[in-house]
Amino acid sequence: MSNDVVGGSGDAKAPGDVIAGGSPGRPRLDRLVFSATAIGALAFVAWGVLDHEGLAAAAGTAQKWVITNTGWLFVLTATAFVFFVIWLAISRYGRIPLGDDDEKPEFRTVSWIAMMFSAGMGIGLMFWGVAEPLSHFVNPPPHTAEPGTPAAAETAMAATLFHWTLHPWAIYAVAGLAIAYSTFRKGRSQLISSVFRPLLGHHADGIGGRVIDMMAIFATLFGSAASLGLGALQIGAGLEFNGWVDGIGKIGLVAIISALCVAFVLSAVSGVARGIQWLSNINMVLALLIAAFVFVAGPTLFILNILPTSIGDYIESLPTMASRTGAGDEAMKAWLSSWTIFYWAWWISWTPFVGMFIARISRGRTVRQFVTGVLLVPSVVSLLWFAVFGGAGIFEQAEGGGLTEADGTVDSNFALFHLLDQYPITSVTTVVVMILVAIFFVSGADAAAIVMGTLSERGSIEPSRKVVIFWGAATGAVAAIMLVIADSDNLGGALAGLQALTTVVSLPFLVVMVAMCVSLYKDMRDDPLILRMDRGVQLVEVAVDKGTELHEGDFALVTESSPDEPDVADVPETLSLDKGEPASERT
Incomplete structure (x- = not known):
């Protein structure tokens, strides 16, 4: 894309208000932003290599502090984001276009929805598709239902949909809407810091804005690393399940991440068209095939029945789930730290990446169209996905068991493989799952590295290859460190390391997102369309x-x-x- 200013009514275009490449005559790489974040990432990796026990202790202590002192903030703000974006959509601000007043959407509605569908898929859905509903079924949230009962099945699906539908996508919608409005309506550079011009003024281009971009890079780095870590855990579980290795310890997980990082580098140097797009197309086909297989081979009628039941249970339980905290209840506090707060932290850490993606494809849409599409389309995808995989897992466990471990717990890494073992051609479907997760790993690292490169290069949508490769490799290294700091040398213990650091690192960016809402509102309040209406x-x-x-x-x-x-x-x-x-x- 050229370095032209992107149109849109609104404030005059400042020298830095360009979409790609930064200001004319200035080097594209922002040396301060890149150097500070690169040094921070390398220092974290070095700490993990030299003293992983010390890093693990620090992460555990920090996570406990965050959960105890700010758990309420995660719960409150996540729900506030839902109300905020819905209010924007139904209010007069919903008429504002993300572009010029007479600008048409860049993509047709069908294409836009298809791309939104692809954004709703990823390693997370593969990893938790069976594991989360099944976990809540055999071990429901405290004070809700008896394990293994029909009531537990309803609670399990409601809790899962709570974690994967409106709330996460409202979080993404806040960032995506703010970036799209700032970029296409105001004509500013595609940086997180540019969103804050109504609050910071010219300081958004100075040290204040750069600090915000640094925080966005760190959030993306650790959020992406957590997803890549989940992918490595599931691939390792597949290798064990198929009997190809006796056991995958920390060294095995690092080896998996290293091999996939090599694949990422090859994808990155191949170019976007042959890299990300080619892999994404394969992802979609394989994901739909595996879902269709489970739907047909599994309990089809039960899955169809659980769809409307899950929606009703979710709506009925939503107020309670959205207001749960661990105040005075250690059991609930422990459950929230492993599930709800971890999820909110994970989604928040992904907002720079997903926000930029959905902003890029939504030019020309109105605010109302944007919010409706971003909230509903991925939520429907998640509903269908968990109804198929979660419903099948709950049914098989209730009928004959075999999906849990000897002690009755659910090993999240193996849950999907245990389910596929109940159906024909297990040797084929488990390999397809590992291939699918590997491709998600590579394409996810590719896309996240491009976002971090964009933030490092003054908003360039085509960052240099060297910077992209650096951030991709750094993401893999951070993922490896997050896995090895766990206090046990097994797949289950490694998950704790991902959850601890993701929760801690996302807290600063949570504050950034609250300020982002204020800045977006101030921007829209002075929008020419709103002023004309007034x-x-x-x-x-x-x-x-x-x-x-x-x-x-x-x-x-x-x-x-x-x-x-x-x-x-x-x-x-x-x-x-x-x-x-x-x-x-x-x-």
Whole structure:
């Protein structure tokens, strides 16, 4: 893309308000942002290599502090984001286009929805598709239902949908809407810091804005690393399940991540068209095939029945789930730290990546269209996915067991493989799952590295290859460290390392997102479309008052040109209310 200023009504374009490449005459790489974040990432990796026990202890202590002292903040803000974006959509701000006033959507609705569908898929859905509903079924949230009962099945699906539908996508919608509005409506550079110009003014281009971009890079780095870590755990579980290795310890996980990072580098150097797009197309086909297989080979009727039941249970339980905290309840606090708060932290850490993606494909949409699409389309995808995989897992466990471990717990790494073992051609489907997760790993690292490269290079949408490869390799290294700091040398213990660091690192960016909402509202309040609407209301109100006074309510509304910009109080008396008279009778 060229370095032209992207159009849109609104404030004048400052020197830094370009979409790609930064300001003319300046180096594209922001040395301060890149150097500070690169040093921080390398320092973290070095800490993990030299003293992984010390890093593990620090991460555990920090996670406990975050859960105890700010768990309420995660719970409150996640729900607030849902209300905020829905309010924007149904209010007068919903009419604002993400572009020029007369600009048409860049992509057709069908294509836009298809791309939104692809954004809703990933390693997370593969890893948790069976594991989360099954975990809640055999071990429900505290004070909810008895394990293994029909009530537990309903609770399991409701809790899963709570974690994967409206709340996460409202979090993404906040960032995506703010970036799209700032970029396409205001014509600013595609940086997180540019969103904060209404709050920071010119400081958004200075040290204050750069700190925000650094925080966004760190959030993306650790959030992406957590996803890659989940992918490595599931691939390792597949290798064990198929009997190809006796056991996957920390060294095995690092080896898996290293091999996939090599694949990422090859993808990155191949170019976007042959890299990300080619892999994404394969992802979609394989994901749909494996879902269709489970739907047909599994308990089809039970899956169809659990769809409407899950929606009803989710809606009924939503107020309770959205307000749960661990106040005075250690059991609930432990459950929230492993599930809800971890998820909110994970989604928040992904907002720079997903926000930029959905912003990029939504140019020309109105705010109302954007919010409706972002909230509903991925939520429907998640509903269908968990109904198929979660419903099948719950059914098989209730009927004959075999999906849990000897102690009755669910090993999240093996849950999907245990389910596939109940159906034909297990040797084929388990290999397909590992291939699918590996491709998600590579394409996810590729896309996240591009976002971090964009933030490192003053908003360039085509960052240099060297920077992209660096951030991809750094993501893999951080993922490896997050896995090895766990306190046990097995797949189950490694998950704790991912959850601890993801929760801690996301806290600063949570504060950034709250400020992002304030900045977006200030921006939209001064939008030309809103100002014209306000002006129109003022003029019509004065005209109605004067028309009623002069003509006793029987008058028409006409307009006339004025050489000056009149004050509202000086509106001509001929400006009046149209009561439906024929045009020939109007005065």
